[in-house]
Amino acid sequence: MNGGYEPLLRHLPHWTxxxxxxxxxxxxxxxxxxxxxxxxxxxxxxxxxxxxGDTVTISGDLxxxxxxxxxxxxxxxxxxxxxxxxxxxxxxxxxxxxxxxxQRVAPHVDLEGxxxxxxxxxxxxxxxxxxxxxxxxxxxxxxxxxxxxQHQAINHFIQSEANWVLPLAFEDLGESFCAGCFDTVFSMxxxxxxxxxxxxxxxxxxCLVPGGRVVLESLVVVDPPSLAPRQHYARMRNVRHVPTxxxxxxxxxxxxxxxxxxxxxxxxxxxxxRSTDWMHFESLQESLDPxxxxxxxxxxPAPTRCTITARTKS
Ligand SMILES: C[S@@+](CC[C@H](N)C(=O)[O-])C[C@H]1O[C@@H](n2cnc3c(N)ncnc32)[C@H](O)[C@@H]1O
Numbered sequence: 681m682n683g684g685y686e687p688l689l690r691h692l693p694h695w696t697x698x699x700x701x702x703x704x705x706x707x708x709x710x711x712x713x714x715x716x717x718x719x720x721x722x723x724x725x726x727x728x729x730x731x732x733g734d735t736v737t738i739s740g741d742l743x744x745x746x747x748x749x750x751x752x753x754x755x756x757x758x759x760x761x762x763x764x765x766x767x768x769x770x771x772x773x774x775x776x777x778x779x780x781x782x783q784r785v786a787p788h789v790d791l792e793g794x795x796x797x798x799x800x801x802x803x804x805x806x807x808x809x810x811x812x813x814x815x816x817x818x819x820x821x822x823x824x825x826x827x828x829x830q831h832q833a834i835n836h837f838i839q840s841e842a843n844w845v846l847p848l849a850f851e852d853l854g855e856s857f858c859a860g861c862f863d864t865v866f867s868m869x870x871x872x873x874x875x876x877x878x879x880x881x882x883x884x885x886x887c888l889v890p891g892g893r894v895v896l897e898s899l900v901v902v903d904p905p906s907l908a909p910r911q912h913y914a915r916m917r918n919v920r921h922v923p924t925x926x927x928x929x930x931x932x933x934x935x936x937x938x939x940x941x942x943x944x945x946x947x948x949x950x951x952x953x954r955s956t957d958w959m960h961f962e963s964l965q966e967s968l969d970p971x972x973x974x975x976x977x978x979x980x981p982a983p984t985r986c987t988i989t990a991r992t993k994s
Contacts, residue, residue, distance in 0.1 A: 691819070715826065716829075719829065732808040736765045736809075747769065778806065795862050818844065828847045868897035881932060898986055912978055929990075940988055940989070
């Protein structure tokens with residue numbers, strides 16, 4: 681087995697078959713050889729213990745020429761959607777201020793000693809925050825290979841065996857791999873893409889221990905009825921539903937969760953999501969109606985996100 685995934689089996693010894701797939705999943709992406717070379721060229725450096733605050737920060741000694749080279753390498757892994765990160769004073773100003781989301785979630789969840797699954801983890805930014813909040817380990821899964829490579833770049837310096845980003849879709853975690861393996865499961869920014877949201881929640885429930893917690897974050901509309909966008913929503917493809925917070929709570933109950941609690945409802949601003957040097961493409965700004973920014977370009981209510989938590993029965 682290669683790809684450095686063996687230590688994962690200490691957390692999940694029955695994942696041997698799954699772990700054997702991972703390297704091949706990465707390698708079948710056409711850009712993998714380029715991204716691999718970028719990571720192989722990253723310098724090997726001593727670092728001081730990293731800090732997993734609002735900006736995930738890695739520090740150590742690097743001269744200006746080395747910094748320039750490192751910056752150029754990290755830019756080869758464009759677009760950086762989630763962050764921010766700072767590596768040796770290079771500030772990766774990602775499209776999303778993911779720290780804003782974490783500030784909305786963190787006060788409500790106790791992760792002390794928890795085994796965590798983060799579905800749609802992107803580059804693992806939240807995994808670092810979860811470790812700082814006391815999680816024992818975090819398994820992030822995301823089928824987008826570039827995000828797995830960004831995580832590898834960050835972890836090249838941190839060398840953690842506690843925060844993983846694996847090239848897997850949630851559908852890959854069949855019953856034999858995930859049943860009752862996790863104390864907390866995060867599904868943030870994923871459910872509105874799912875054709876069958878109840879199946880997604882039922883699958884999450886089966887991943888959790890009795891009394892385990894789901895943290896569910898979704899685009900919502902605050903005024904009924906819920907939306908089923910015809911084609912695009914804020915220029916995103918595959919947004920199947922934009923539910924109301926109440927409908928999300930109802931889905932959780934229908935899927936066997938109890939005590940659904942709405943933690944937060946916040947409109948997404950152009951400060952939280954925007955184009956930057958590290959994400960050159962268009963962003964929220966271009967997805968809103970220029971005349972009426974309370975509407976998307978398609979005429980729907982502009983993005984608002986809701987975080988809900990609930991538990992499985994004990
Ligand atoms: C909108 S982003 C949300 C990222 C992060 N969780 C957050 O809240 O900022 C959705 C992520 O889910 C990933 N994703 C898409 N389909 C998935 C699937 N079937 N299973 C797991 N992750 C998926 C995407 O690659 C993307 O990184």
